[in-house]
Amino acid sequence: MNIVITSILVLVVGIIFGIVITKLLLSKGVDNAKRLLKEELREEYQLELEVKARDIIAKDLEIARMSTQLELVSSSESTRKKTESDRVVLLEENIFLKTKLEESERNASEKLTLLQEARDSMKKDFEVLANRIFEDRSSKFREVNQESLTNLLNPVKIQIEDFRKRIESVYDNENRDRASLKTEILSLQKLNATLNQEAVNLTRALKGDPKKQGNWGEMKLERILEESQLKKGLEYLTQAYYKDEEGKRNYPDVVIKLPESKDIVIDAKMSLVAYERFVSEENPKERENSLKAHILSVRQHVKELAAKRYDTLKGINTISHVLMFIPIESAYLLALEKDNQLFLDAMNKNIMIVGPSTLMYVLRTIKQIWKSEYQTLNVIKIAEEGGKMYDKFVGFVDNMEKIDANITALTKTYNSAMTQLKTGSGNLVKRAHDLRKLGINTKKELTIREEELENS
Numbered sequence: 001m002n003i004v005i006t007s008i009l010v011l012v013v014g015i016i017f018g019i020v021i022t023k024l025l026l027s028k029g030v031d032n033a034k035r036l037l038k039e040e041l042r043e044e045y046q047l048e049l050e051v052k053a054r055d056i057i058a059k060d061l062e063i064a065r066m067s068t069q070l071e072l073v074s075s076s077e078s079t080r081k082k083t084e085s086d087r088v089v090l091l092e093e094n095i096f097l098k099t100k101l102e103e104s105e106r107n108a109s110e111k112l113t114l115l116q117e118a119r120d121s122m123k124k125d126f127e128v129l130a131n132r133i134f135e136d137r138s139s140k141f142r143e144v145n146q147e148s149l150t151n152l153l154n155p156v157k158i159q160i161e162d163f164r165k166r167i168e169s170v171y172d173n174e175n176r177d178r179a180s181l182k183t184e185i186l187s188l189q190k191l192n193a194t195l196n197q198e199a200v201n202l203t204r205a206l207k208g209d210p211k212k213q214g215n216w217g218e219m220k221l222e223r224i225l226e227e228s229q230l231k232k233g234l235e236y237l238t239q240a241y242y243k244d245e246e247g248k249r250n251y252p253d254v255v256i257k258l259p260e261s262k263d264i265v266i267d268a269k270m271s272l273v274a275y276e277r278f279v280s281e282e283n284p285k286e287r288e289n290s291l292k293a294h295i296l297s298v299r300q301h302v303k304e305l306a307a308k309r310y311d312t313l314k315g316i317n318t319i320s321h322v323l324m325f326i327p328i329e330s331a332y333l334l335a336l337e338k339d340n341q342l343f344l345d346a347m348n349k350n351i352m353i354v355g356p357s358t359l360m361y362v363l364r365t366i367k368q369i370w371k372s373e374y375q376t377l378n379v380i381k382i383a384e385e386g387g388k389m390y391d392k393f394v395g396f397v398d399n400m401e402k403i404d405a406n407i408t409a410l411t412k413t414y415n416s417a418m419t420q421l422k423t424g425s426g427n428l429v430k431r432a433h434d435l436r437k438l439g440i441n442t443k444k445e446l447t448i449r450e451e452e453l454e455n456s
Contacts, residue, residue, distance in 0.1 A: 217268040218253060220327040224356060225254065228363035235370055242313035250313055256366060258319075259373040264366075265310045266323045266359070270301050275331040291338060298326070298335045298342065298353070306349040321352045323362070329355045 222238070230236050236256045241249045256264040274293035281287045302324060311318050324346070326332040332355030336343055346353050354362065420427060 217270060217272075217325070217327040220356070221254060221266065221268040221325055221359075224360055225363065228360060229367055230256070230363060230370075235366075242310075242316045244309075244313055250308065250310070252310060252316075253325075255316065255318075256363070258366065259369060261317055263316050263318045264321075264323060265316070265318050266325055267305055268325045268327065270324065270326050271297055272326075272328060272331055273297070275328065275334070278334075291334070294331070295335050295339045295342065299339075299345070302346045302349060302351045302353070305351050311350075321347070321350045323359065324351050324353045325359055326353065326355050329357060332356075332358075 225232070225236060225238075232238070234257070236254055238254050239251060240255055241251050243249055252265045253268045254266040256266065258264065272294075274290050274297050278287055278290035278294055281290055305322055305324055308322075310316065310322055311320070326335070332353065336353070343353060
C-alpha cells in the first residue's frame with residue numbers, strides 16, 4: 001500500500017511540475033518552446049505514466065500473490081491448529097474407549113466365571129436329581145415287580161445253570177479222557193507183546209501161505225480198529241472201493257475218516273513169508289538170507305503202495321501219506337532195526353510203515369481228535385443255544401419294560417376315567433344321582449357314600 005501512495009505522489013508532483021513549466025513558458029511568450037516542451041513533457045509524462053502504471057500493476061499482482069500466500073499460510077495454520085485440536089480430542093476419546101473396553105472385558109470375564117460356576121452347580125444339581133429320580137424309580141420298580149420277575153426269571157436261571165453244567169461236563173470228560181490215555185497206552189503195550197507172540201506162533205502155523213497171511217493181517221487190523229474205539233462206518237470204512245482216473249476200481253483195506261473231510265488209507269497186505277523163514281531157520285547164513293529177503297519184501301511192498309496213488313482216487317480225500325501195516329510187531333521192528341534208511345525212504349514215497357503198537361497209537365490219537373471235534377461242535381452248539389437264550393432274555397427284559405410303561409399309562413388312564421366317573425367335579429355318578437332325584441324312573445339304585453357326593 002505504501003508503494004501505491006508513493007507512486008501517486010510522484011505522479012502529482014510531476015503534474016505540478018509540468019504546470020509550473022508551462023506557466024513559465026507562457027510568461028516568456030515563447031510559443032514554440034511551449035509547444036515543444038509541452039509535447040516533450042507529454043511524451044515523457046506518458047512514458048513515465050505507462051512505466052508507473054506497469055509498476056503499479058506489477059506491484060498489485062505481487063500484493064495479490066502475497067495476500068493469497070498470506071491467506072494460505074493463515075488457512076494452513078488454522079487447519080494445523082484444528083487438526084491438532086482434533087488429534088487431542090481423538091486421543092482423549094481413544095483413552096476413554098480403551099478404558100471402557102478394559103472395563104467391559106473385566107465385566108465379561110466376571111460374568112463368564114459366574115456363568116461357568118452356575119453351569120457347574122446346575123450340572124451337579126441335575127446329576128443328583130437324576131440319580132435320585134432313577135433310584136426312586138428303580139426302587140419302586142423292584143418293589144412292585146420283584147415277585148413277578150422272580151417267577152419269570154427262574155426258568156432262565158435254570159437254563160443258565162444247565163448251560164454251565166453242560167460246559168463243565170464237557171471239560172471234565174476231556175480231562176478224564178486225557179488222564180486215561182496214558183493208562184490205555186500202557187495196557188496197549190502189554191497187549192501188543194501178547195499179540196506179537198501170538199502172531200509169531202500163528203505165522204509159523206500158516207507156513208508161508210501168502211493168502212492166509214494176508215487174511216490174517218486184515219483180521220489183525222480189524223481187531224486193532226475195534227480196540228481203538230473208532231466207530232465203524234462213521235469214523236472208518238472197510239473194503240470200500242474207489243475209482244481211479246481210468247474208471248478202475250480200487251479196494252483199500254481201511255479208510256480212516258478225519259474231521260474236515262480228510263482220509264487216511266491203511267494197507268495190510270504185507271507178505272511175511274521171508275520173515276517166517278527167518279524165525280524158523282536155525283542156520284545163521286540162511287537166517288541172514290531170510291532177513292535180507294524180508295527187508296527186500298518190505299521195500300518192494302512200499303514201492304507197490306506208492307505206485308497205487310491212492311491220493312488220485314475219486315471220492316477219497318487222503319492226506320499225503322498211506323499207512324503200511326505190518327501185523328507182527330517183531331517183523332516191523334526187525335526191518336527198521338536192520339535197515340536204518342528204510343523208514344525215511346518209505347516216507348519220501350509218502351508211505352508210513354507202522355506196526356501194531358504204532359498203529360494203535362495213531363488210531364487212539366485220531367479218536368482223541370474226533371472227541372475234540374465233537375466237543376468243539378458241542379461247544380459251538382452250546383454257544384448258539386446260549387446266544388438264543390440271551391436273545392430271549394433281552395426280549396423278555398424289553399417286554400417287561402413295555403409292560404411297566406403300559407401299566408403306568410393304564411394307571412393314568414384309569415385314574416382319569418375314575419375322576420370322570422365318580423370323583424371329579426360334575427362326575428357321571430353325581431349327575432346320575434341328580435337325575436334320579438329329579439324323578440326319572442329306575443329299577444336299580446347306585447350306592448353312593450355321602451363324602452363322595454360332598455366331594456363332587
